[in-house]
Amino acid sequence: LIEHFCHQHHYLSLEKYDVIRDSEKKCEACILPIRSHDFYNCIECDYFLHEVCANLPRKLDHALHNHPLFIDPYPVYVYKNDDLKCSACFRVSSGFKYKCRESGCNDDEPFQLDINCILIPECFTHQSHAEHPLFISLSYNNNNNNKIICQGCKMGVRGYHLQCTLCEFAICYKCATIPNEICYNFDEHPLSLCYGESGVDDTYWCELCEKILDPTEWFYTNRERCTTIHHECLFGEYVYMKSGHTFNYYHHKVEVISNGSSSRPICPNCHRRSPAPLYFKVYMLDGYATDGCCSFYCIRQGTFDM
Ligand SMILES: [Zn+2]
Ligand SMILES: [Zn+2]
Ligand SMILES: [Zn+2]
Ligand SMILES: [Zn+2]
Ligand SMILES: [Zn+2]
Ligand SMILES: [Zn+2]
Ligand SMILES: [Zn+2]
Ligand SMILES: [Zn+2]
Known part of the structure; x- marks a missing residue:
């Protein structure tokens, strides 16, 4: 048994992973499945x-x-000033964050990194560019100067990126942190991330959103190609939000709810049924709750005026 500074009131024990017992469990720090x-x-x-x-x-x-950055193991309970958001990949997260504590440093937009971005080493090899090592580039790309194109999402990099030591290859933090394997539907064989195929004549469809899938882009698949899924449908914007996490957002209480495959609610704002594994429930000031919001944008638009 150990006593851990992140969870001081109880003891933790080191255990062996068991597929049956533990497949639903998520790590409090990085919010990814235990596995x-x-x-x-x-x-x-x-x-x-x-x-x-x-x-x-x-x-x-x-x-x-x-x-220096200090670990903060507590979820955010009041969401303002982007303090759920990682400064490198821009994903929001319920998990641990490393934060700068220096007074006066970026008061408007505090610098903080989530665990999955922290775990990227200063020099490493990414599977989409296995021939050369990448390093953490220190240049910050703002909107006026995003000449660097990410080879994952093919968009101009916003913020920091990872750069090849030997060639022009660059990748944004959001793409670099998409896992190369992901479990899906309790299948014991994970889907793997394919970094684009050329010369494909077949039409691929995403099993989750049922829309067409461009095989030259990154997507998740299994070896037999029976399953193809957009990577953003399986590992989307809110993948680091933990179901059950509640926080205040512009004076409204918001709860993260896990999206069961049988009962996906329709978003009250955009009227889509979100394929994402999570949605948001917003408790209104008059006591009513609005269910099924698919994004922070839809929370703001659909339930109250900003
Ligand atoms: Zn406990
Ligand atoms: Zn973890
Ligand atoms: Zn991040
Ligand atoms: Zn600082
Ligand atoms: Zn990218
Ligand atoms: Zn290279
Ligand atoms: Zn999809
Ligand atoms: Zn929506």
């Missing part, structure tokens, strides 16, 4: 950590920031 050999399990409540995530340091120096 690893050894993980920490709270002996009294539903609190789980990957072994890697439990061993993260309290403080570290990171290439992207001048000041």
Whole structure:
């Protein structure tokens, strides 16, 4: 048993992963499924950590920031100033974050990194460009100067990126943190990320949103090609939000709800049935709740005026 500074009131025990018992469990730090050999399990409540995530340091120096960053293991309860958002990949997250504590440093937009961006080493090889190593580029690309094109999403990079040491290849943090394998529908064989195919004559369809899928872009598939899914349908904007997390958003209480495959609600704003694994329930000031909001945009548009 260990006592961990992130969960001080209970002891954690190191356990072996069991497919039947543990497949629904998510790590509190990175919000990804456990699925690893050894993980920490709270002996009294539903609190789980990957072994890697439990061993993260309290403080570290990171290439992207001048000041030391300190781990914050607590979910955000009031969402303002983008404080759910990672400064590198721009995904919102309920998980641990590394934050700058220097007073006066980026007060409007605090610098913070989520665990999946922290785990990208300063020099590493990405499977989409296995021939050369990449490094963390220190140049910041703003809207006026996004000449660098990400080879994942094929868009101009906003913010920081990862650059090949030997050629022009560049990739944004959002694309670099899409996992190369992902579990889907309780299948024990994970889907793998395909980095685009050329010369395909067949039409591919996404199994989740049922729209056409461009095979020259990244997508998830299995070896037999029976399943093809847009990577953003399986690993989307809100993949690091944890179901059950509640927070205040412009004075409204918002709860993250997991989207069961049988009962996907229709979003009250855009009227789509979201394929995402999560949606948001908004508790209105008059006591009513609006269910099924698919995004922060739809929360704002559909339930109250900004
Ligand atoms: Zn983790
Ligand atoms: Zn506990
Ligand atoms: Zn990130
Ligand atoms: Zn700072
Ligand atoms: Zn990208
Ligand atoms: Zn290269
Ligand atoms: Zn799709
Ligand atoms: Zn919507």
